[in-house]
Amino acid sequence: MKATLSLALLGAATSVWAHDLSSVQRVTNLPGLSNKFIVEVAAASDIPSKRALGTPHEVLYRSLRERKIGFSVHKEYDAPGIFIGAAMTVTDSQDVANILKTEGVVAIRPIHTYGRPSPIASKTCTPGDVGLPDGQSTHVTTGVSKLHAVGITGKGVKIGILDTGIDYTHPFLGAGFGPGFKVAGGYDLVGDAYTGANNPVPDSDPLDQCAGHGTHVAGIIGVNPGNPFNLTGVAYEASIYAYRIFGCAGSVTDDVIVDGLLMGVKAGMDILTMSLGGSDGWTEGTGSVVSSRIAATGKVVTIAAGNEGASGSWFTSSPGNGIDAISVASSDNTVIPLQAFTVQGATHDPIVYYSTFPFALNGSTPLYATSNDTTVVDDACSPLPASTPDLSKFVVLVRRGTCAFTAKLANIAAFGATTALIYDNGNGFGGISVGTFQATLIQAEDGVFLAEQLAAGVPVAVTFPQTGGSVNFPAPTGGLVSTFTTYGPTNDFYFKPAITAPGGNILSTLPLPLGTWGLESGTSMATPFMAGSAALLLAVKGKSASVGKTARTLFESTAKPISTTLTDGDPFQTVTQQGAGLVQVYDAVFATTILSPAELILNDTTHFAGPQKFTVKNTGKQVKTYTLSHVPAGTAVTVDPSTGFAALGPVPVSTDYVTVTFNKAKFTLFPGQTQQVVAKITPPKGVDATTFPVYSGFIYATSGTESVHATYLGLAASLKDKQVIDNTDVVFGVALPVVLDTSGNPQDAPVNYTFVGADAPTVLWRQAFGSPALRLDLVSPDIKLTGTLNARASHDSPVFSFSHQHKGGSFAQVAILGSLLEFDFIGRNDETDLLDNTVVLTNTFANGTVIPNGSYKVLLRALKVTGDATNEADWESWLSPIIGVAA
Numbered sequence: 001m002k003a004t005l006s007l008a009l010l011g012a013a014t015s016v017w018a019h020d021l022s023s024v025q026r027v028t029n030l031p032g033l034s035n036k037f038i039v040e041v042a043a044a045s046d047i048p049s050k051r052a053l054g055t056p057h058e059v060l061y062r063s064l065r066e067r068k069i070g071f072s073v074h075k076e077y078d079a080p081g082i083f084i085g086a087a088m089t090v091t092d093s094q095d096v097a098n099i100l101k102t103e104g105v106v107a108i109r110p111i112h113t114y115g116r117p118s119p120i121a122s123k124t125c126t127p128g129d130v131g132l133p134d135g136q137s138t139h140v141t142t143g144v145s146k147l148h149a150v151g152i153t154g155k156g157v158k159i160g161i162l163d164t165g166i167d168y169t170h171p172f173l174g175a176g177f178g179p180g181f182k183v184a185g186g187y188d189l190v191g192d193a194y195t196g197a198n199n200p201v202p203d204s205d206p207l208d209q210c211a212g213h214g215t216h217v218a219g220i221i222g223v224n225p226g227n228p229f230n231l232t233g234v235a236y237e238a239s240i241y242a243y244r245i246f247g248c249a250g251s252v253t254d255d256v257i258v259d260g261l262l263m264g265v266k267a268g269m270d271i272l273t274m275s276l277g278g279s280d281g282w283t284e285g286t287g288s289v290v291s292s293r294i295a296a297t298g299k300v301v302t303i304a305a306g307n308e309g310a311s312g313s314w315f316t317s318s319p320g321n322g323i324d325a326i327s328v329a330s331s332d333n334t335v336i337p338l339q340a341f342t343v344q345g346a347t348h349d350p351i352v353y354y355s356t357f358p359f360a361l362n363g364s365t366p367l368y369a370t371s372n373d374t375t376v377v378d379d380a381c382s383p384l385p386a387s388t389p390d391l392s393k394f395v396v397l398v399r400r401g402t403c404a405f406t407a408k409l410a411n412i413a414a415f416g417a418t419t420a421l422i423y424d425n426g427n428g429f430g431g432i433s434v435g436t437f438q439a440t441l442i443q444a445e446d447g448v449f450l451a452e453q454l455a456a457g458v459p460v461a462v463t464f465p466q467t468g469g470s471v472n473f474p475a476p477t478g479g480l481v482s483t484f485t486t487y488g489p490t491n492d493f494y495f496k497p498a499i500t501a502p503g504g505n506i507l508s509t510l511p512l513p514l515g516t517w518g519l520e521s522g523t524s525m526a527t528p529f530m531a532g533s534a535a536l537l538l539a540v541k542g543k544s545a546s547v548g549k550t551a552r553t554l555f556e557s558t559a560k561p562i563s564t565t566l567t568d569g570d571p572f573q574t575v576t577q578q579g580a581g582l583v584q585v586y587d588a589v590f591a592t593t594i595l596s597p598a599e600l601i602l603n604d605t606t607h608f609a610g611p612q613k614f615t616v617k618n619t620g621k622q623v624k625t626y627t628l629s630h631v632p633a634g635t636a637v638t639v640d641p642s643t644g645f646a647a648l649g650p651v652p653v654s655t656d657y658v659t660v661t662f663n664k665a666k667f668t669l670f671p672g673q674t675q676q677v678v679a680k681i682t683p684p685k686g687v688d689a690t691t692f693p694v695y696s697g698f699i700y701a702t703s704g705t706e707s708v709h710a711t712y713l714g715l716a717a718s719l720k721d722k723q724v725i726d727n728t729d730v731v732f733g734v735a736l737p738v739v740l741d742t743s744g745n746p747q748d749a750p751v752n753y754t755f756v757g758a759d760a761p762t763v764l765w766r767q768a769f770g771s772p773a774l775r776l777d778l779v780s781p782d783i784k785l786t787g788t789l790n791a792r793a794s795h796d797s798p799v800f801s802f803s804h805q806h807k808g809g810s811f812a813q814v815a816i817l818g819s820l821l822e823f824d825f826i827g828r829n830d831e832t833d834l835l836d837n838t839v840v841l842t843n844t845f846a847n848g849t850v851i852p853n854g855s856y857k858v859l860l861r862a863l864k865v866t867g868d869a870t871n872e873a874d875w876e877s878w879l880s881p882i883i884g885v886a887a
């Protein structure tokens with residue numbers, strides 16, 4: 001388990017970071033250290049010398065045996081053109097290097113574990129609440145309604161959903177499974193009991209009646225019309241295939257994801273969709289790589305961007321990091337389904353209260369206010385006066401402020417109250433945490449009205465209608481990017497997320513045993529919306545590989561950029577959270593101008609890729625004159641220079657914009673004609689590079705009412721300047737990295753360890769940023785080396801040298817006694833959960849050889865992003881105090 005910090009402390013002063021060292025669990029918590037890998041091999045035809053020797057798998061196993069490498073195979077993959085290889089456990093992780101040297105081996109990658117993005121909010125809904133959320137509001141804002149109106153509903157398109165399975169017995173998901181049904185096929189790759197940490201037990205039936213996530217996802221694509229909520233799926237005539245890769249609880253590993261993806265490809269899916277992921281910031285994981293390759297063959301692959309918006313930039317999720325996949329951000333629905341109560345004794349319209357369900361209270365109930373003062377700041381924060389009546393017969397009205405809601409509710413509960421309305425004091429109208437109490441927020445002006453009536457002696461009473469009380473409340477954040485959406489870009493500066501679809505406050509289907517209908521929020525909900533949108537596109541343009549390959553460009557170039565706020569004139573939200581904007585499906589399907597590429601990636605200052613070229617093609621039947629223009633988005637201020645950590649979300653944006661000039665800003669195209677344009681983009685001047693500002697925006701080609709755009713993204717700093725290892729004391733009150741001794745205290749002086757039981761040192765460090773390579777090596781204790789980070793004792797000046805580099809053999813002219821750990825493409829740590837990296841050392845090298853008794857130091861090295869592994873100056877390094885092995 002990893003240490004966590006309450007979310008309530010977010011954004012407060014630095015001191016709240018300070019986290020107790022004793023809470024650090026002294027266990028090794030890096031992923032991929034269980035010796036499980038996915039080995040990729042070349043097709044037999046690509047290994048001429050081995051062609052005669054059998055399948056690529058047989059060749060691989062024979063070579064491994066010849067090299068005396070111990071291994072056991074869990075799963076073979078054989079999808080020529082996409083992925084050939086095997087998931088295996090290797091007896092000795094040191095053999096990874098040997099496996100890579102084996103002829104025909106293309107890559108070896110550790111197996112990672114992924115959760116499904118945890119839903120941000122989740123509620124079941126009862127059909128009594130007819131007309132409740134406006135599912136269709138999401139269809140109106142994206143043009144899906146316009147396509148449905150002309151009969152385009154995704155017929156003939158196959159969508160594979162990799163998720164928790166589907167409750168296909170749902171009456172509005174076709175009530176059946178197999179050919180002829182909406183859920184036309186699929187497979188359960190794992191079984192109910194699978195958790196991601198045990199062995200899958202596959203069977204042929206992907207029914208989900210225990211988790212629900214996949215059923216909600218499926219409904220967004222496919223719920224049939226005619227239901228009590230008047231909902232329709234985005235592509236409700238498409239065929240759905242359920243690939244169940246999660247059990248009832250827990251996570252999934254890469255090897256199962258790849259298996260599911262390849263199964264879907266083999267079964268002829270046109271679209272594959274995955275509402276899952278884990279933040280690692282790199283495009284290199286097997287799940288990402290395979291997703292990207294499938295997309296490159298002309299299938300559409302949609303994957304959730306992740307729900308880690310609170311953690312700030314550079315935190316993208318895999319497998320959504322797959323370069324050619326469509327990573328999907330979420331926007332909030334324009335309405336929230338809420339309830340309203342009626343007022344008796346005074347004249348007032350029904351008052352909205354923040355609850356999806358009606359309060360369980362029949363009939364008209366008198367109201368009691370704990371204060372007649374409508375400006376009281378600490379209402380009911382202290383025990384109520386003894387003169388307070390028995391409140392069990394009342395609904396209690398309380399003003400928000402000063403103490404926790406639960407503290408107020410406890411004070412009124414002391415007088416028997418069971419139901420309370422808390423009126424806002426200006427902090428905002430939203431969901432609140434009230435424990436088991438029946439209580440929620442109402443808006444300030446409604447509370448003031450009620451309190452004033454009571455103060456004037458008017459006997460006001462309220463009634464909570466048990467049916468028919470639902471209202472579509474205009475969401476204060478409606479249409480904006482959901483704050484929970486994970487921010488990009490990837491560490492290697494790829495454009496993630498790609499596009500936004502509605503994912504906040506979405507009503508859809510649930511398994512019958514879990515409530516039948518439910519409201520959920522997350523990029524998990526936005527992702528099937530994109531999959532359904534792609535089905536509409538393919539239904540019109542055909543299911544060819546060429547259409548599939550252009551889908552992302554069509555969606556991105558026609559999307560609608562989203563602002564940071566609902567106030568006119570405020571900057572557009574950074575592309576690092578919204579991608580190209582909110583999907584406009586009708587425009588993508590019927591655009592008569594194709595702008596390509598739709599992503600212009602300018603990279604960092606060291607690898608600046610400007611000027612950028614793109615083409616504008618008139619695919620319409622009329623002559624068009626185009627004008628080019630530039631609309632900037634807010635520049636994301638991604639790093640807090642005082643700590644070197646990513647700035648927490650919502651990531652601040654500035655108005656430091658680029659300037660853009662075109663070689664041709666206006667031109668005329670006949671039908672079928674194409675114009676190439678060169679855009680010269682000059683990064684913003686005068687920005688603080690230590691904040692790693694990511695600038696972004698949109699370049700429009702406009703002709704009459706038609707407007708398409710390219711979206712650009714660049715960094716006004718050099719990635720190689722970004723410190724990757726946290727060397728501050730901000731988090732634990734001691735400078736990191738640090739070795740913790742057997743008692744969990746920072747070790748400064750030499751300590752001997754027996755490596756018996758818990759008597760072993762733990763190396764604790766945090767990644768302030770992702771790193772392409774991390775190494776822990778054992779070195780001699782009298783080494784003359786000053787690490788670049790926090791030396792704990794004085795040493796000679798640094799002796800970095802580039803000439804003596806020989807693979808793993810020495811560093812800074814210092815001999816390395818042996819490798820303890822190597823890890824490629826490590827992600828950064830999460831500044832909201834304060835997840836740290838810990839490795840408990842054993843008395844063996846990585847290859848299993850016992851370390852002889854003696855004194856040593858541990859050298860920790862991390863390569864900077866875009867750094868050259870053969871250049872010592874591109875590594876950060878840290879040297880431990882003396883560790884004695886006495887085992």
Ligand SMILES: *[C@@H]1O[C@H](CO)[C@@H](O)[C@H](O)[C@H]1NC(C)=O
Pocket residue numbers: 131136230
């Ligand atoms: C149901 O939705 C359709 C469009 O999808 C709309 O025309 C109709 O008015 C809605 N009916 C109700 C009762 O909300």
Ligand SMILES: *[C@@H]1O[C@H](CO)[C@@H](O)[C@H](O)[C@H]1NC(C)=O
Pocket residue numbers: 360361362
């Ligand atoms: C309200 O009245 C209905 C019908 O009499 C009853 O079924 C329900 O249990 C009552 N609810 C409460 C909270 O008393």
Ligand SMILES: *[C@@H]1O[C@H](CO)[C@@H](O)[C@H](O)[C@H]1NC(C)=O
Pocket residue numbers: 369370371372454455456457
């Ligand atoms: C508020 O004013 C009303 C009317 O004067 C009075 O009955 C009630 O006791 C007052 N409430 C409190 C909490 O003082």
Ligand SMILES: *[C@@H]1O[C@H](CO)[C@@H](O)[C@H](O)[C@H]1NC(C)=O
Pocket residue numbers: 492493494495601603604607866
């Ligand atoms: C940005 O530049 C680095 C260094 O050349 C490169 O590795 C990376 O792939 C580039 N990113 C993109 C999206 O082209």
Ligand SMILES: *[C@@H]1O[C@H](CO)[C@@H](O)[C@H](O)[C@H]1NC(C)=O
Pocket residue numbers: 750751752884886
């Ligand atoms: C560690 O063990 C060695 C060898 O027995 C001994 O010389 C040294 O003093 C010990 N160091 C500490 C700190 O106990």
Ligand SMILES: *[C@@H]1O[C@H](CO)[C@@H](O)[C@H](O)[C@H]1NC(C)=O
Pocket residue numbers: 817818819845847848849
């Ligand atoms: C394991 O690594 C150590 C340190 O590099 C080395 O001395 C030893 O020979 C290696 N053992 C084997 C079996 O390769």
Ligand SMILES: *[C@@H]1O[C@H](CO)[C@@H](O)[C@H](O)[C@H]1NC(C)=O
Pocket residue numbers: 853885886887
């Ligand atoms: C290593 O040191 C421990 C503790 O002093 C001792 O028990 C053990 O025998 C030593 N091992 C060898 C191989 O000398």
